[in-house]
Amino acid sequence: MATTNNEKVLASSAPRFEKIFVHIELIAAILSGVLIVTAWLVSKWNHESVSIAFYLAAFIIGGYAKAKEGIEETIKNKDLNVELLMFFAAIGSAIIGYWAEGAMLIFIFSLSGALETYTTNKSKKEISSLLEIQPETAIRVVHGREEKVHVSLLQVGDIILVKPGERVPADGKIAHGTTTIDESTISGESIPVTKGSGAEVFAGTINLNGSVTVEVTRHANETVFNKIIQLVQSAQSEKSPSQLFIERFEGTYVKVVLLVVILMMFIPHLVFGWNWNTTFYRAMILLVVASPCALVASIMPATLSAISNGARKGILFKGGVHIEGLSHVKAIAFDKTGTLTKGKPEVTDIIVRQDQNERNLLHFAASIENQSNHPLALAIVQYWKAKNNDSLLQPEQVEDVPGWGMKAKLNNQEWLIGKKDFVGSKEAHNFENGVAEKLENEGKTVVFVKDSSGIAAAIALQDIVRDETKNALLELKNEGIRTIMLTGDSETTAKNIAAQSQIDTYIAECLPETKVSSLKKVKEQYGMVAMVGDGVNDAPALATANVGIAMGEGSDVAMETADVVLMKNDLSRIAEAIRLSRKMNRIIKQNVIFSISVIVILIASNFFEFLNLPLGVVGHEGSTILVILNSLRCLGGDKK
Structure with a gap:
């Protein structure tokens, strides 16, 4: 079916709507602020009813998201929360005629909420970027013919073609070709790695300059790239002990605050002689400043930021x-x-008999060991290949003696390569004034090479640090x-x-x-x-x-x-x-101490009548914003 012009317009506009939706909280907060300014200007022209209408609009637009969140969470968890405290405080302010202060509370609370959402989205950016670069298709080569398939259809053993500039679509080993791979998405290492035949490559990495064919070794849902995504997504949903404690503490704290606020509405009037308006006003300020918004926001943004920072670095x-x-x-x-x-033995020392040429002897030894798959044998072969271009020889006769070594005939000589007991314990012990014992005392494994004239060499190997x-x-x-x-x-x-x-x-x-x-x-x-x-x-x-x-x-x-x-x-x-980790915990401690200090100072100032509602709102919500901004430092370097 042909695509209509209207469908094309809708498709092209979809990403724009998605971007707007992501920032909807911030847009609502800003619009609420504009309405508050408009209401204030209108009040200057003595249009009180119109001014209240604009304030009411600011209440609804700015507070809708948080009020909805607070009500839903209360119903779900059967417990009170910070969002409801702010909701009650704003309504209380409006009841006693402080429309501007109530609207300002809603505006700053919604702004801090938008900032917290931004922090969460920012901390998850690394995973979002990984999901975006995950390859969806691959070029599979079947009997010399190329076909484009979805990565989910790739099977272990399939051969795929990866051209320069493309992302590797699946984990595998290079079958043919040499190239340079940017593996920063996997390892966090920015320096590209040159790889040739037999080298392992990973899905999501970038093939920079060579065309290679790759044999698939893992299914799409088992790749290292996919595991990274699953691990970090799981980590971001798991809460730390500190966060769990704060969340348990929040419900109890909110109940205590509401109880104290109710008492505040009556006790100052009855004990200190405050009038009812002042008593209610101070109770509303207490409701605002005693709310633990900053305390609740002290941990999760910092934790998410630290997890994302770590993911970026591998x-x-x-x-x-x-x-x-x-x-x-x-x-x-x-x-x-x-x-x-390194996990693999490497040749560290070669001691040869005085009548032997080291290069020739190593050539014979590597040629014989090439017939074995023992790690020590492979290490000797690798050592030869790393230092010489000559091809290995083909022994006339070879016998692998499991657990002991190799027996072979090469260059018209009988050779034994292996343990001291295999070649002759006493002779091996006396070789070159007992050099083997010295090497073994250094924690090295010694392989002896024996020809028809006796022990010809001792080769020491060790797993290198x-x-x-x-x-x-x-x-x-x-x-x-x-x-x-x-x-x-x-x-x-x-x-x-x-x-x-x-x-x-x-x-x-x-x-x-x-x-x-x-x-x-x-x-x-x-x-x-x-x-x-x-x-x-x-x-x-x-x-x-x-x-x-x-x-x-x-x-x-x-x-x-x-x-x-x-x-x-x-x-x-x-x-x-x-x-x-230490930086994250340091920032969390700073946030907790700062938020508690601000709450104590604001409560004391309110009781002694030094604080009005606008300053209470700014002090309380300002501390929340500062705590969230401080948490963003975890996205930076790991230094103090």
């Missing part, structure tokens, strides 16, 4: 309770493999955090890694269940403790800690169990998260 908090708790952490326990270290680990742990120490390493490795290896990373202390030979019991002892010693891990075996410890922190490139189980997820495996983000 730090995902699963709720306000976790970001609030992180600031109280006294010690952090770290898993070793894949967290403090990440480049950023030392600086990240130093940052934590500067924040006053104690660092502990939990590892299943031997005492020797643990001691060596602890020295390299400069961690405060370590606990070696930990099984998954031992990690949990060790972590409980750390909690007894330090109180609030966080745990950082990336593997399936870390999940029990992550759940036991007060705050569990998972590395984003780790297992799905670890990410599901943890309270905080670092989307990029960058340990320095932990100190950044702690500073952000």
Whole structure:
């Protein structure tokens, strides 16, 4: 069916209406302000009834949204709230003839409400922007033919084409081609990463300059990008303990205020001789200034802002309770493999027999190890490929001896590569004046290479400490955090890694269940403790800690169990998260102390008759606006 001109006009105007609707509270508040000014000008021309009509319009337009919200919340929760207090105060002001003051109260209250809505929308902007950039279609390649399909139709194993400038539509591995990927939406890292065949790519990231084909490895609803959205949306709906306390406190407080206001209407007249008009007027001022609007707004805007700030930097908090708790952490326990270290062994030392050429021997060893999929074998092959362009040789005969090593025939020689007991324990022990024992004492694993003449080489490998680990742990120490390493490795290896990373202390030979019991002892010693891990075996410890922190490139189980997820495996983000948490708690304390102080000062001023209704309105609602603006500081940097 053809689209009519009217339909086109409606379609093009829809986004404009959506934008207007988003700001409807602010528009209503501004219109209310215009009506108040108009009413005031009309009153100067002695048109009192017309002036009251404009004030009444200001009441309705400015107060409708908040009054509706207050009534609905009262019915839903069967409890009184701040919105109703403001509603009663405005009506009370009008009853005793203070139309201007009542309208001003409505105007500033609606303005502060619009500002709070703006803060909430601002704090959710990161997620909105993620939703907007989520790819909807992909180019699937089937038997050399390209077809455009919705991402929900992609299956694991499909091949998709990603052209320069396009967003990657699904998680996968590059099948062919080389390109540079902007992964800032996933990791928070602004520097693009060059990737080639076999490298992992993520949905939502931008392919900058090369055309690549990608093999899909996850369904659309299981992508890392989709998990980020789900995590942050869940976090924004979860309330912190402080927020829950304030909300429980609000209902009781409102009831107390209403009771005191009722008493205020009679006691000053009967005890102090105030006339009825003054008594009612002071009661209305009390109703305004004693309302806990600023106190109620002290926490949620700051929490939402902090969660969004973290999401922008690749730090995902699963709720306000976790970001609030992180600031109280006294010690952090770290898993070793894949967290403090790279998680893969690398060649660190090669010691060859005096009659051997190191390059030639490594060439033979890598050629034989290339026939194995053992992590140590793969590390030796990778070491050769990183330093040499020569292709590997094909052994004439190969036998993989599980648990021991490789037996092969190459270049007309018999070769053994593996443990000392496999090549000859005594000979291995005596090789090059017992160099193997020295390497093992440094926490390294030694692989021996034996030819027909005896032990030809000893190759030492070790899981290398990440480049950023030392600086990240130093940052934590500067924040006053104690660092502990939990590892299943031997005492020797643990001691060596602890020295390299400069961690405060370590606990070696930990099984998954031992990690949990060790972590409980750390909690007894330090109180609030966080745990950082990336593997399936870390999940029990992550759940036991007060705050569990998972590395984003780790297992799905670890990410599901943890309270905080670092989307990029960058340990320095932990100190950044702690500073952000402390900043949020600092701002919340400032807000609470400030709002309570203002309420006390305004109540005292009203009782001693120093305060009139306009100043009460400005003081009360002004404090609410200042509290919300202060909360917006959590959207900025993590510094003080």
